[in-house]
Amino acid sequence: xxxxxxxxxxxxxxxxxxxxxxxxxxxxxxxxxxxxxxxxxxxxxxxxxxxxxxxxxxxxxxxxxxxxxxxxxxxxxxxxxxxxxxxxxxxxxxxxxxxxxxxxxxxxxxxxxxxxxxxxxxxxxxxxxxxxxxxxxxxxxxxxxxxxxxxxxxxxxxxxxxxxxxxxxxxxxxxxxxxxxxxxxxxxxxxxxxxxxxxxxxxxxxxxxxxxxxxxxxxxxxxxxxxxxxxxxxxxxxxxxxxxxxxxxxxxx
Ligand SMILES: O=C(O)CCC(=O)C(=O)O
Ligand SMILES: [Fe+2]
Numbered sequence: 001x002x003x004x005x006x007x008x009x010x011x012x013x014x015x016x017x018x019x020x021x022x023x024x025x026x027x028x029x030x031x032x033x034x035x036x037x038x039x040x041x042x043x044x045x046x047x048x049x050x051x052x053x054x055x056x057x058x059x060x061x062x063x064x065x066x067x068x069x070x071x072x073x074x075x076x077x078x079x080x081x082x083x084x085x086x087x088x089x090x091x092x093x094x095x096x097x098x099x100x101x102x103x104x105x106x107x108x109x110x111x112x113x114x115x116x117x118x119x120x121x122x123x124x125x126x127x128x129x130x131x132x133x134x135x136x137x138x139x140x141x142x143x144x145x146x147x148x149x150x151x152x153x154x155x156x157x158x159x160x161x162x163x164x165x166x167x168x169x170x171x172x173x174x175x176x177x178x179x180x181x182x183x184x185x186x187x188x189x190x191x192x193x194x195x196x197x198x199x200x201x202x203x204x205x206x207x208x209x210x211x212x213x214x215x216x217x218x219x220x221x222x223x224x225x226x227x228x229x230x231x232x233x234x235x236x237x238x239x240x241x242x243x244x245x246x247x248x249x250x251x252x253x
Contacts, residue, residue, distance in 0.1 A: 002085040004172070009209045011161060014174035016087070019214025021170035026076045027128050033071040034101065034234055047187065048108045054098040054241075061117070063098060063241040072099065078236070082124050087172045088240055091122055096238035104132070106230040109187030112137045112155055114178060121175035123239050127165040130233035131218070133191050133207070134171070135159035136181045155182060161208040164222055166215060167233070188230065195225030 007016040022030070034051070042049045055066040073079045082088065083095040102110070112135070115123070140154040160181060165171055177183075193207070213219040221228065 004086060007172075007212065009163060009212065011208050012177065014177045015163065015208075016085075016172040017163065017165075017209040017212045018085070018170045018172070019166055019212065020168050021081070021126060022076060022078070022128075022168050024168065027168050029076070030071055030078075031128055031234060033069065034103075037069070048105075048110070049103050051101045052099070053101060054096075055244075057098075057241065058245075060243075061241070062243045062245050064245050065097065068097075068099060072236075078126065079238075082170070082238055085124070085170075085172065087122055087124060091240040092242040093240050093244075096124060096240050097244065098239050098241045100237045100239075102235045102237065104130075104185070104230075104233045104235070106130075106189045106232070107187055109185040112182040112184035114150065114182055115175070121179075122172065123175065123178065123237055124170055124172045125165070125238070126170050126236040127167055128234040128236070129167055130231035131167060131191070131228060132165045132185050132230070132233055132235070134163045134165055134183060134185055136161055136163075136177065136183050138181050159206070161206055163209050164207045164213060164218075165235075166213060166218060169214070190227050190229045192227050193222050193225055196223070198225065 002018070004016050007018050009015040009017050037051065041051045043052065053066075053068045053072065055063045057063055068079065079095055088095050104110075136159055137155050137157075138160050139150060140156050142153060163171060207222050210219060210222050213222065218228075
């Protein structure tokens with residue numbers, strides 16, 4: 001079992017960053033398999049496309065299960081490797097059973113949002129192909145009496161903290177962070193990291209996991225300033241859906 005504590009992102013008690021979770025060969029292999037998948041597997045959103053692996057969700061949050069692709073649970077066995085981190089130890093199936101694979105081309109991102117309530121409170125995200133900067137935001141203090149719903153609440157534009165996701169890294173986030181915070185990725189072509197002396201750039205510079213980065217030149221650049229161009233990124237967001245439909249003809253768990 002992985003000693004997760006050594007991967008804890010400083011300043012959080014619920015996010016872990018593991019660099020080099022897959023090798024460069026495994027990364028190339030998975031990206032090639034993604035590109036070989038039949039076109040109907042892609043779902044097109046306004047600003048990116050994605051594939052859903054492991055089955056579809058009903059409106060009530062029940063998973064109608066399907067086999068995940070073999071390049072995720074045979075070679076390389078990403079599911080078993082995630083299981084071995086222990087992060088899903090107390091989740092209903094002890095391992096992820098559902099993956100949303102997002103593709104981001106340079107310039108594409110994801111608006112600050114909260115994930116829905118259907119998932120067990122842990123998410124493991126594998127990044128392939130490119131880095132990204134993941135921001136956590138909080139809501140502005142509520143000024144209305146309606147605090148039961150976050151719908152339409154104003155978001156503080158300054159991230160609380162940000163995490164640099166190297167290609168091949170795994171980030172594990174407990175969902176309490178997802179429940180109290182929003183998360184998002186800017187839709188930019190390049191990420192700019194200010195030099196420590198550049199105080200004007202303020203909050204954008206707070207990369208909480210800089211000491212945990214696996215690649216020394218990247219660590220140097222993020223810490224001391226520079227610009228990194230985005231490439232196409234594939235994020236595999238792996239979750240455990242607690243409620244799985246059983247007994248349907250032709251489906252197996
Ligand atoms: O691409 C990522 O790393 C995050 C994706 C995400 O937040 C989501 O799919 O809900
Ligand atoms: Fe999300």
